[in-house]
Every structure is written in structure tokens, then in C-alpha cells.
Amino acid sequence: MSITTIEIPTDNKTQFLQETLKGLQSEPKFMLSKYFYDAIGDRIFQQIMDMEEYYLTNAEMEILQNQSAQLSEAISADGTAFDLIELGAGDATKSIYLLESLLDAQMEFSYFPIDISEHVIADLEENLPKKLSSLDITGLNGDYFDMLKKAAELSDRRKVVLFMGANIGNMNVADAESFCLSLKQLLAPKDLLIIGFDLKKNPQQILDAYNDKGGITRSFNLNLLHRINKELDGDFNIDQFEHYASYDPASGACKSYLISLKNQIVNIGHHVIQFAENEHIFMEISQKYSLDDIDQLATKTGFKPIQRFFDQKQYFVDAIWRVD
Numbered sequence: 526m527s528i529t530t531i532e533i534p535t536d537n538k539t540q541f542l543q544e545t546l547k548g549l550q551s552e553p554k555f556m557l558s559k560y561f562y563d564a565i566g567d568r569i570f571q572q573i574m575d576m577e578e579y580y581l582t583n584a585e586m587e588i589l590q591n592q593s594a595q596l597s598e599a600i601s602a603d604g605t606a607f608d609l610i611e612l613g614a615g616d617a618t619k620s621i622y623l624l625e626s627l628l629d630a631q632m633e634f635s636y637f638p639i640d641i642s643e644h645v646i647a648d649l650e651e652n653l654p655k656k657l658s659s660l661d662i663t664g665l666n667g668d669y670f671d672m673l674k675k676a677a678e679l680s681d682r683r684k685v686v687l688f689m690g691a692n693i694g695n696m697n698v699a700d701a702e703s704f705c706l707s708l709k710q711l712l713a714p715k716d717l718l719i720i721g722f723d724l725k726k727n728p729q730q731i732l733d734a735y736n737d738k739g740g741i742t743r744s745f746n747l748n749l750l751h752r753i754n755k756e757l758d759g760d761f762n763i764d765q766f767e768h769y770a771s772y773d774p775a776s777g778a779c780k781s782y783l784i785s786l787k788n789q790i791v792n793i794g795h796h797v798i799q800f801a802e803n804e805h806i807f808m809e810i811s812q813k814y815s816l817d818d819i820d821q822l823a824t825k826t827g828f829k830p831i832q833r834f835f836d837q838k839q840y841f842v843d844a845i846w847r848v849d
């Protein structure tokens with residue numbers, strides 16, 4: 526077992542402030558969903574994953590629990606050593622099944638979980654080796670591409686990139702295309718990407734997953750205002766903002782917003798932000814895909830779709846793409 530932590534050189538707090546101000550000074554206002562995940566956000570996201578309405582986690586969990594051996598076979602088909610790089614690893618509760626299968630198959634690989642949340646990386650480095658004692662793990666705390674470049678500097682083995690949890694859905698379709706293009710440019714021919722998509726399905730079922738009766742998704746969104754208050758010297762009155770979610774079955778876009786309940790002024794440090802009554806802050810998109818949409822995204826961005834793994838209800842797909 527070996528454990529290494531890579532420190533990120535960038536000033537996270539300055540970047541958080543700059544990106545928050547940029548979003549709140551835009552018209553319409555927006556926030557970046559990557560900032561949801563402080564220690565409290567990580568905890569609330571765990572609760573979301575446990576919610577009855579949030580079918581996504583169980584669906585992808587079923588794929589990993591039941592089909593990791595097949596995934597592992599596909600990854601290790603050419604028998605050479607590789608780096609398994611997971612973008613936005615979270616608590617790795619699903620990827621652990623794949624890691625186990627790869628270790629059982631005695632594959633030679635190193636695991637590089639990447640996550641913007643410091644807490645997530647510290648937790649993985651502490652706890653994964655307790656469960657998988659022979660795992661070679663190097664945690665990378667920072668933004669996807671910065672850390673992917675770091676991983677490429679650390680090793681020149683072939684890359685297998687994991688991008689699960691429908692994280693790609695947290696980008697609109699145009700951004701997902703540029704993301705996949707940039708990702709492809711950081712990879713070499715024959716490198717693999719395993720990427721999870723939430724599939725288009727009954728619209729009400731999708732909306733319920735992002736607008737639960739217990740108000741957990743609401744707390745998750747409002748937590749970002751708490752985080753700004755704590756970390757950036759903000760004075761959001763949280764009670765004066767409400768969560769609103771919508772799903773458009775035509776485009777497959779599920780979007781969440783915070784709505785200002787009155788005309789109000791919010792200070793962030795010495796910056797002043799004005800809100801009109803009913804003005805919205807766009808918080809997050811969760812884009813849903815058809816199988817055709819997914820194949821088109823692959824071929825448009827330089828990947829070749831190789832294999833698909835579904836849960837029994839076909840709610841979710843983990844697709845394997847190869848750099849063409």
C-alpha cells in the first residue's frame with residue numbers, strides 16, 4: 526500500500542470568491558455547483574444519495590455491484606498496467622466494487638481519485654486502504670483537469686478515467702461537449718473513459734429526485750449560501766431564499782434555482798449584490814440523455830463507444846468509450 530497527497534498550489538478561497546462574485550454579478554445570476562461540496566455539503570449529498578426519490582445512486586450501484594467483473598475485464602483486456610483516475614470520486618462507495626474486482630484479478634494499477642473537496646480526498650486516503658489493503662492510492666485534491674494533468678506528470682502508464690455518478694450531467698450539452706473534447710486531448714489513443722449517464726425517463730420521476738418531499742435537496746442548495754456567509758464573509762439571510770426545481774422533457778434538462786423572496790441586498794466582504802423579489806439564481810443542471818445522445822457525444826468528441834452497462838430498470842448507463 527502507498528498513500529500520497531498532492532497539495533494544490535492555487536488559492537482556493539480567492540478562486541471561490543472570484544467565481545462567486547462573477548456569478549452573482551451576471552445577468553441572470555448563477556452559482557457553480559462544484560462549490561456545493563464543503564464538509565456539510567458532502568454530508569447532505571450522502572443524504573440525497575440515500576433518499577427514496579433519488580434513484581440514480583441505487584441504479585449505478587447495482588451496475589457496479591453486479592457487473593464490476595465485466596467492467597474489470599473490459600478495462601484490463603490488453604493486460605498492461607494502467608492508472609485508474611476517478612474524476613469527482615466522492616466517497617467511492619460505488620467505485621470500490623470495481624477496485625475490488627481489479628485487485629481480485631491481480632491487475633497492476635494505481636488509483637488516483639480526484640476531488641475538489643479536501644474532506645473527500647482526506648477521507649478516501651484514510652479509509653480506502655483499511656478496506657483494500659493492497660490498493661496503491663494517490664489522492665489529488667483540486668479541479669478535474671488541473672489534477673488530471675498532475676496525474677499525467679506522475680505516471681506515463683495508460684489511463685482509464687472513471688467519471689461516474691452522472692457528474693457529466695452537471696454540465697449543459699455544449700459544456701459537456703467541450704469537457705469531453707478537453708478530456709480527450711489530455712489522453713492518448715486507446716485510453717479508456719468509463720462515464721455514467723442518467724437516462725431520459727418519466728419526467729415526474731426525474732423531477733421528484735431533485736425536489737424531494739423531505740427538503741434535503743433544498744438544504745443542499747441553501748448550504749452554498751451558508752458556505753458563502755462562513756467562508757467569504759457574506760450576510761445572506763437564508764430564510765429569504767427558496768429552492769425551485771424544473772424538468773423539461775424535450776431538452777432533458779433538469780434545473781435547480783434559488784429564488785429571492787423579496788427585494789434585498791447581500792454583502793459579500795465589501796461587495797454589494799442586489800436581488801429583486803422573485804429573481805432567480807441558477808444553481809445546477811442535471812442533464813438527462815438518450816442512448817443516441819450519448820453515442821453522438823462520444824463520436825463528436827473523438828471517442829468510440831465500446832460497451833454499455835445498464836441497471837435492470839434501465840434508468841442509468843455506464844458507457845465505456847475508447848480514445849479513437
Ligand SMILES: C[S@@+](CC[C@H](N)C(=O)[O-])C[C@H]1O[C@@H](n2cnc3c(N)ncnc32)[C@H](O)[C@@H]1O
Pocket residue numbers: 558559562612613614615616617618619639640641642645667668669670688689690691692
Ligand atoms: C455528485 S458527487 C458524485 C460522487 C461519485 N462520483 C459518485 O458517483 O458517487 C460529485 C463529486 O465531484 C466533485 N466535484 C464536483 N465538481 C468538481 C470539479 N470541478 N473538480 C473536481 N471535483 C469535482 C464533488 O466534490 C463531489 O465529491
